[in-house]
Amino acid sequence: MPEAVLRLPPTPLKMTARPKVFVTRMIPECGLERIRAECDADVWPERLPPSRQELLLRVKGCDGLLTLLSDTIDAEVLNAAGPQLKVVSNYAVGYNNIDVAEAVRRDVKVGNTPGVLTEATADLAVALLLAAARCVVPSERSIRNGDWLTWEPLGFLGQELTGKTLGIVGLGRIGTTVARRLRGGWGMKILYAGRSRNLAAEQEAQAERVPFDELLAQSDVVSAHCALTDETKHMFDAAAFRKMKATAIFVNTARGPVHVQQDLYDALKRGDIFAAGLDVTDPEPLPADDPLLSLPNCVITPHIASATVTARDAMAEIAADNLLAGLAGKPLRHDVE
Numbered sequence: 001m002p003e004a005v006l007r008l009p010p011t012p013l014k015m016t017a018r019p020k021v022f023v024t025r026m027i028p029e030c031g032l033e034r035i036r037a038e039c040d041a042d043v044w045p046e047r048l049p050p051s052r053q054e055l056l057l058r059v060k061g062c063d064g065l066l067t068l069l070s071d072t073i074d075a076e077v078l079n080a081a082g083p084q085l086k087v088v089s090n091y092a093v094g095y096n097n098i099d100v101a102e103a104v105r106r107d108v109k110v111g112n113t114p115g116v117l118t119e120a121t122a123d124l125a126v127a128l129l130l131a132a133a134r135c136v137v138p139s140e141r142s143i144r145n146g147d148w149l150t151w152e153p154l155g156f157l158g159q160e161l162t163g164k165t166l167g168i169v170g171l172g173r174i175g176t177t178v179a180r181r182l183r184g185g186w187g188m189k190i191l192y193a194g195r196s197r198n199l200a201a202e203q204e205a206q207a208e209r210v211p212f213d214e215l216l217a218q219s220d221v222v223s224a225h226c227a228l229t230d231e232t233k234h235m236f237d238a239a240a241f242r243k244m245k246a247t248a249i250f251v252n253t254a255r256g257p258v259h260v261q262q263d264l265y266d267a268l269k270r271g272d273i274f275a276a277g278l279d280v281t282d283p284e285p286l287p288a289d290d291p292l293l294s295l296p297n298c299v300i301t302p303h304i305a306s307a308t309v310t311a312r313d314a315m316a317e318i319a320a321d322n323l324l325a326g327l328a329g330k331p332l333r334h335d336v337e
């Protein structure tokens with residue numbers, strides 16, 4: 001019998017725990033696969049978002065969260081997650097769904113995805129503008145309803161844009177890109193209102209900064225591109241719509257609460273303004289029986305401005321980068337603080 005060899009038990013491998021993260025919805029795979037490779041990732045698989053109760057449960061013990069604009073991330077959620085939480089990476093450029101001050105107070109970093117959805121959002125703003133100006137949706141609907149009976153000299157008369165005035169509220173990245181398209185393509189004169197001056201856009205698009213009321217009075221098209229803040233919430237109310245031209249078109253691809261929806265409905269119904277093109281509403285989702293949907297002069301899309309493959313993939317890459325950087329204690333690629 002061989003002599004018994006005294007063997008020491010193998011030294012256990014020192015395992016470093018993978019960070020625990022909750023991803024509140026399926027996002028493009030290019031972002032998810034990187035998160036899954038480095039984290040213990042719980043990815044919410046449903047089409048609808050997790051309920052508030054589910055969210056509070058799932059965030060417990062997480063080191064990082066990847067959230068959507070439809071998830072409210074406030075003190076309650078941050079508390080539910082716990083003190084180990086390092087980062088909240090929002091899959092959006094807007095971050096009005098996150099209580100950033102609360103996050104900062106807890107030393108939790110907050111990331112967003114600016115830049116990569118600029119072109120897509122500007123394209124949709126122009127698409128909504130053209131659709132609203134030229135009655136695209138009601139005229140198309142009339143064919144489906146069997147109402148195309150003849151060529152009508154007085155049917156579906158819209159507004160032309162060439163040489164008219166565009167008023168941009170919030171001349172940031174997206175507002176400037178819309179201005180560039182409509183200045184270059186339609187020769188529109190550009191006015192803008194907003195908190196700060198944009199000298200580059202003033203030069204490039206010969207944009208002129210004017211007070212908000214003056215912009216309303218002079219513009220043929222008023223397009224909202226501002227972030228939702230206490231200052232911009234409900235800035236388009238009954239008084240604002242009354243100051244606009246009866247031929248004016250209002251476009252909102254920013255956030256629904258920038259306008260007062262009842263006031264917008266009244267203005268459209270009374271003909272205070274010609275039409276509206278909205279990618280955002282208040283509330284979202286908009287119920288199918290909302291009165292706005294009964295108006296032929298209001299075209300609405302379901303918050304799809306960034307919905308191109310290119311933009312959504314790029315947003316996923318940035319959101320993953322932000323999440324992983326925050327977990328590693330490194331500076332985020334795009335930090336909102």
Ligand code: DGY
Nearest residue numbers: 091092093094117306
């Ligand atoms: C954003 O990113 O804020 C848009 O509203 C959705 O992509």
